[in-house]
Amino acid sequence: xxxxxxxxxxxxxxxxxxxxxxxxxxxxxxxxxxxxxxxxxxxxxxxxxxxxxxxxxxxxx
Amino acid sequence: xxxxxxxxxxxxxxxxxxxxxxxxxxxxxxxxxxxxxxxxxxxxxxxxxxxxxxxxxxxxxxxxxxxxxxxxxxxxxxxxxxxxxxxxxxxxxxxxxxxxxxxxxxxxxxxxxxxxxxxxxxxxxxxxxxxxxxxxxxxxxxxxxxxxxxxxxxxxxxxxxxxxxxxxxxxxxxxxxxxxxxxxxxxxxxxxxxxxxxxxxxxxxxxxxxxxxxxxxxxxxxxxxxxxxxxxxxxxxxxxxxxxxxxxxxxxxxxxxxxxxxxxxxxxxxxxxxxxxxxxxxxxxxxxxxxxxxxxxxxxxxxxxxxxxxxxxxxxxxxxxxxxxxxxxxxxxxxxxxxxxxxxxxxxxxxxxxxxxxxxxxxxxxxxxxxxxxxxxxxxxxxxxxxxxxxxxxxxxxxxxxxxxxxxxxxxxxxxxxxxxxxxxxxxxxxxxxxxxxxxxxxxxxxxxxxxxxxxxxxxxxxxxxxxxxxxxxxxxxxxxxxxxxxxxxxxxxxxxxxxxxxxxxxxxxxxxxxxxxxxxxxxxxxxxxxxxxxxxxxxxxxxxxxx
Numbered sequence: 242x243x244x245x246x247x248x249x250x251x252x253x254x255x256x257x258x259x260x261x262x263x264x265x266x267x268x269x270x271x272x273x274x275x276x277x278x279x280x281x282x283x284x285x286x287x288x289x290x291x292x293x294x295x296x297x298x299x300x301x302x
Numbered sequence: 303x304x305x306x307x308x309x310x311x312x313x314x315x316x317x318x319x320x321x322x323x324x325x326x327x328x329x330x331x332x333x334x335x336x337x338x339x340x341x342x343x344x345x346x347x348x349x350x351x352x353x354x355x356x357x358x359x360x361x362x363x364x365x366x367x368x369x370x371x372x373x374x375x376x377x378x379x380x381x382x383x384x385x386x387x388x389x390x391x392x393x394x395x396x397x398x399x400x401x402x403x404x405x406x407x408x409x410x411x412x413x414x415x416x417x418x419x420x421x422x423x424x425x426x427x428x429x430x431x432x433x434x435x436x437x438x439x440x441x442x443x444x445x446x447x448x449x450x451x452x453x454x455x456x457x458x459x460x461x462x463x464x465x466x467x468x469x470x471x472x473x474x475x476x477x478x479x480x481x482x483x484x485x486x487x488x489x490x491x492x493x494x495x496x497x498x499x500x501x502x503x504x505x506x507x508x509x510x511x512x513x514x515x516x517x518x519x520x521x522x523x524x525x526x527x528x529x530x531x532x533x534x535x536x537x538x539x540x541x542x543x544x545x546x547x548x549x550x551x552x553x554x555x556x557x558x559x560x561x562x563x564x565x566x567x568x569x570x571x572x573x574x575x576x577x578x579x580x581x582x583x584x585x586x587x588x589x590x591x592x593x594x595x596x597x598x599x600x601x602x603x604x605x606x607x608x609x610x611x612x613x614x615x616x617x618x619x620x621x622x623x624x625x626x627x628x629x630x631x632x633x634x635x636x637x638x639x640x641x642x643x644x645x646x647x648x649x650x651x652x653x654x655x656x657x658x659x660x661x662x663x664x665x666x667x668x669x670x671x672x673x674x675x676x677x678x679x680x681x682x683x684x685x686x687x688x689x690x691x692x693x694x695x696x697x698x699x700x701x702x703x704x705x706x707x708x709x710x711x712x713x714x715x716x717x718x719x720x721x722x723x724x725x726x727x728x729x730x731x732x733x734x735x736x737x738x739x740x741x742x743x744x745x746x747x748x749x750x751x752x753x754x755x756x757x758x759x760x761x762x763x764x765x766x767x768x769x770x771x772x773x774x775x776x777x778x779x780x781x782x783x784x785x786x787x788x789x790x791x792x793x794x795x796x797x798x799x800x801x802x803x804x805x806x807x808x809x810x811x812x813x814x815x816x817x818x819x820x821x822x823x824x825x826x827x828x829x830x831x832x833x834x835x836x837x838x839x840x841x842x843x844x845x846x847x848x849x850x
Contacts, residue, residue: 243326245348245480249487252319256312260633263308269631272606273503278495279633289491 246297253290257283305450309636316640317465319484320647324469324477334679337474338659339406340565344479349571350578352479353389353562354586355486356652357552358645362590363489364442367625368618370594371609373533373777374518375849377594378587379540382521384549386580386842390835392554393577395815397563397831399730401572402812406564408557409664415729415813417737418668423744425664427718428557429657433690435558436653437697442619443646444698449623450639459698462643466650467691471684475659478651479562485644490582492641493589499629500596503605510599518595522850534760534775543781547788551719555726558656570823573831580838584845590622597621600628650694658686717755720784721747721791728795733807733814739799747791754786755779 264280331337369377405411413421447458469477504510517524517531524531563575600607607628610620626638662683725744728735759765760773773779807817823830
């Protein structure tokens with residue numbers, strides 16, 4: 242059966258890529274926001290997805 | 303709300319994965335039990351996260367954030383008095399009988415323990431309730447999509463129903479569970495930043511406490527009398543109504559959640575499913591309730607935020623969305639909205655997958671067509687997925703006429719779930735309980751719930767049989783509806799059981815505590831349900847004390 246860590250890992254990795262790009266390319270603002278939230282979230286999501294893929298890999302071997 | 307290309311791509315990315323998971327899992331569906339019960343194949347981390355994610359639909363996100371703004375920190379009682387003790391109880395004490403009896407569903411357990419009519423009653427009321435719950439998720443999603451994309455309500459409902467139908471039709475319960483877990487991660491990572499930003503902007507927890515009246519940030523100190531707190535309930539009503547009856551009724555007997563634990567690989571995992579799930583569950587209030595409280599503080603600060611209104615009064619159901627508009631830029635907004643949409647969809651999917659199992663095994667196979675080949679039941683399971691979704695759409699239109707969705711849900715649980723917990727309590731722990739006792743108890747308990755609701759009023763609701771009592775809030779009314787249902791069911795079951803002939807002990811082995819031989823737990827000590835449950839209970843007490 243499909244190991245859920247794989248699709249979850251790929252999803253957060255891709256989400257991270259999209260968010261890092263959004264953070265670097267556009268200067269999106271929200272009324273009460275003072276930081277580049279997209280960039281921070283993007284980096285976090287890359288790491289989060291990476292951990293999932295790492296765990297899936299460990300489980301396989 | 304204006305969305306950017308980035309937001310749309312996140313939405314498309316996520317739902318691509320959702321449908322992809324359903325597509326991949328279609329290959330692992332070969333029998334009706336693969337489709338309807340996942341054939342005891344899922345690992346503990348997945349079942350435990352699904353156990354709590356299955357109920358994170360409309361109720362958790364928008365409802366809890368709205369209740370946070372309306373009732374304050376007292377809303378945490380839904381978790382720290384309600385859900386957690388019940389989740390630990392079902393894992394430690396009840397799961398051995400659910401899993402050990404080899405029943406495929408909760409109604410089927412009732413069939414084994416009592417008789418056909420008790421099962422039938424439970425199966426039918428449960429089926430109706432899942433349709434309502436799924437309809438409420440759909441309704442909430444409908445108004446959300448309407449607000450975001452400007453779609454019509456009907457179109458919004460049809461699109462979301464279509465996606466849910468596609469992945470549950472393909473992969474059955476496994477697909478629903480996988481997507482619940484994926485959605486759970488997205489909710490947590492997508493909404494944690496909102497909680498952090500909102501609290502920070504409102505001056506931290508101390509800033510919020512200083513700005514608001516104490517009843518908003520303290521969960522216990524104002525429970526002496528209903529007049530002292532915004533929820534309009536007192537300690538007894540809270541403990542008995544919410545803590546004991548409603549929460550235990552929901553977490554311990556609702557097949558929607560119990561189904562997740564029954565999909566685990568072995569007894570220890572099945573018992574640990576709700577217990578391990580309790581650990582993350584305890585911290586959900588910080589993501590869903592605290593932002594609602596912070597919103598009230600922000601609104602008082604004049605920092606450019608105000609609580610949304612409808613017809614001149616506050617519209618608490620929109621608090622979460624309005625916070626997102628203030629704090630999330632395009633990109634993060636896409637993540638938050640996707641998480642929200644996903645949570646509604648998995649709420650719907652959870653109900654649809656519970657409905658199709660109960661329909662197929664407990665209604666169709668039991669009463670309509672008994673000895674068909676398994677392929678026929680697999681086909682029927684898929685068909686039930688289709689008409690379950692269709693009926694939910696109808697329920698979504700009904701839910702439109704109620705203001706606070708949580709109160710509405712509690713009301714339905716009061717009618718159906720509250721007496722049920724008495725039945726299970728007596729059924730599992732009192733071998734003297736008989737089938738006739740259980741059935742008459744359930745019927746009279748449900749009637750007692752309807753009567754209580756019919757003869758009391760709160761916030762203009764109920765009272766269609768004349769008003770004998772006016773409750774300070776509909777929350778209090780719901781709690782008391784549940785308490786009456788429970789007490790009546792309990793008393794009637796005991797009295798009728800004592801008047802009848804008990805079943806011989808040997809027929810009750812594996813079904814009732816006391817006549818079932820105790821199986822020694824073989825797992826290492828830190829994986830034992832009792833150890834984990836004690837740790838979770840301790841942590842829960844600490845949280846209650848911190849926000850006393």
